[in-house]
Amino acid sequence: MPLLELREITKAFPGVLANDRVSMKLDKGEIVALLGENGAGKSTLMNVVYGLLTADDGEILVDEKHVKIKSPRHAIDLGIGMVHQHFMLVEPLTVTENIVLGREPGRFGVIDFATARQRVREISDRYSLKVDPDAKIIDLSVGMQQRVEILKALYQGARVLILDEPTAVLTPQEVTELFRVVRSLVDEGLSAVFITHKLEEVIAIADRILVMRDGAVVGETTPSATDEIGLARMMVGRDVVLSVEKGVSQCGDVVLSVNDVHIEDDRSLEAVKGVSFAICGGEILAIAGVDGNGQRELVESIVGLRRPTRGTIELKGNDITRANARASIEAGVSHIPEDRQRRGLVLEFNIAENIILGDHREPPAADHGIMHPKAIAELARKRIADYDIRTPSERVLADSLSGGNQQKVVVAREIGRNPELLVAAQPTRGLDVGAIEFVHTQIIRERDSGKAVLLVTFELEEVLSLADRILVIYEGRIVKEFAVADADAETLGYFMTGGGGSKLAEEQESKPVESSVAGGDK
């Protein structure tokens, strides 16, 4: 007996048919993976189920009864919980407060916190989702925050858990942990819909796989009946190269040199404690590390969003330590920020306006303060075509693009600028396999044309397939340097989690890493 059934769900947006008669079933204790290209309509479908959007047509059945889900509240009452890719927690509140928010136990408007904490404990013990009920959200890691979101759904009595790209922001360790949690939930009788672009995850966790393309379901399969290559073909409709070929790095002059920089984070704690490295033209240098080990601050100071407290940063011999973002862009630095919605895009701007952000003072977008709408539209259309951004027109608001297509807008703008140095933080976050292949090819092309690339990512696979040289950052220090040929996922993971110990870190402090350049051939 299906717990949840969708029949012929149809949803159109202006100019786009996002869901085209989509049907699916979800049984008790089942995990269905929803797979599809960026803009295929996965989030739209799940937002319909969660009551955030209303379908134009079609039926939803819960426990074989017809329902019209009007709001998330209603969905929750029906036992449907959703964890969005971007969390919806109230940062200054505690874990308990967030979980019970909207459903606080107590009487006469007085919240009974003892009972609340007790219940949160019960649930977290039952599903072994360990989390400190009194911790403030703002102090938790992304993985922990996601756990709180799941706890919240469980507290609200979810029987169906929708996870929209839950692993896009997680480190490999956190992904493993999430899988364990989801499996134990399913053992307890819950069901889950799992959206992800990572094919190995689909194979690892799903019972059944539904593939969407252009708003419609184009196929259904099971992990045992297919493999990653087969899935990719079903999804994209052609063969996809899952790891991009690249030649030997031809190292030119030093483009970026970072010399013993110390950087403070927003709380004025030292996040980067004396880091030195250099990147030459024609080289991709990856900084690998678990989130929160100083990467963010390091990136921000290179692109002019944060000032180091000590040390210098040079671009092609010019000191850019104190440059602001504008000077940094003008000096030839491009930046793909890790959070596209916060730093990458103005969601209320249309695609064309977003494509010129940062270049909006220069020809062809403008000169002498006057903008050229025709040239801007033309440029935007070129980027849309080159980067396969799925949208009816360049005048569509960034807000109404699918997550992956938003990411493509940022990537198109930053690589399209043709920079001397590309600083790419999580450049393929939320992209489908086809788009990842494309972006990787672009990054390698940048390198091959003599540009320098600084890649900051949690994706070890991305590090291993793109980088020429790898630095491992741990607690604000570079603890290890590898030529890519000498690195593998295990060793990297070992150093990323502090396996190198503090001895290495101390060594590092006294003797900045030589900018030895390894010609990795892979």
Place this chain on the structure above:
Amino acid sequence: MNTSKAKSSEGLDWIAITQKIGTPVASVILAILIGSFIMWVSGYNPVAAFSALYQGSFGSPKAFGDTLLRSTPLILAGLGLAYGFKANLFNIGAEGQLFMGGLAAAALGLALAGQPWYLAIPLLLIAAMLAGAAWAFIPAILKARIGAHEVITTMMFTYIARYVVSWLVVGPLKDPGQIPQTRLLPVESQLPRIQSLFSDATLQAMPFLKFGRAHMGILVALIAAVVLWLVLKYTTLGYENRAVGFNPFAAETGGISVQWTTVKSLCISGALAGLAGAVEVMGVHHRLFDQFSSGFGFTGIAVALLAKNHPLAVIPAALLFGAMSAGAGTMQLVADVPQKIILIVQALVIFFVAAEGIITYFLKQRQKEVPSHVG
């Protein structure tokens, strides 16, 4: 690409426009209905009242002239507010900048006695804009440097401005006479009435040109609206203003200085408010006294809200508020409805528009924490 499924998006803009216009129009209609109900309950005839209001605001060329007269400073103040709102800045103290603009125009006008109009008028307008911008500059710097909220600081500067003007018109700038006001501006510094541009014969032949007291300030206001619209749409200045208003983090990442944009935005807002003060002094009163503005800076807030911060929409929004204050007298005279009732209708319009504004504002605040598109 799935654009094969995409219909042309040409016609779509109309949907968007209708949606945008929808709430303001609905607010106005709702306000009129509830206003009518209040009149009816209080024993007045709402139909008679509103037709008298219409007569008094659009019923004759002279009445229309009156509406234009009152709309002129509202357009300018509303534009200033709208420009600030676009950068997420609430220049609640436009009234203070308006006072400084009026003061600058009056003082310079008196000093420039004997100069030809084509020199005097532009100079006065420019001086008023500079004065308004200057009065907004200190709150702007405080906001950009230490984050002091502009709602508090611009409001405080409004009090200062009013006291400065009050003191000047009883003191240094006082007309030798009983009344606390400055001397009359020389004619060269006055904005002429519209009907004074036509010969008596023309007016005889075309009586619909007899716009009464309406003056050329309306032209200044209309030009300002078009210019501001162009600035927002076609200049990097306007682009940066909007970017900072929508998402300061992305703007900063794109090399836009949020602080500098804040300063520019508040100063431009202040310049427009200053211009509103100038046209009131140069076109209506021809002198400065401490009550020369009937809260145009504050009504400008409502105008900007009703116009949803669109520079061109500011024009009809200001006309509506102008018409209500122009027609209120006739309404009392003809339908025997107290003028104060129109204040209720005005308040209701503001309430409904603001309620929508407040709701979307909070939604937006939430969206800042919770991205609306979860993909």
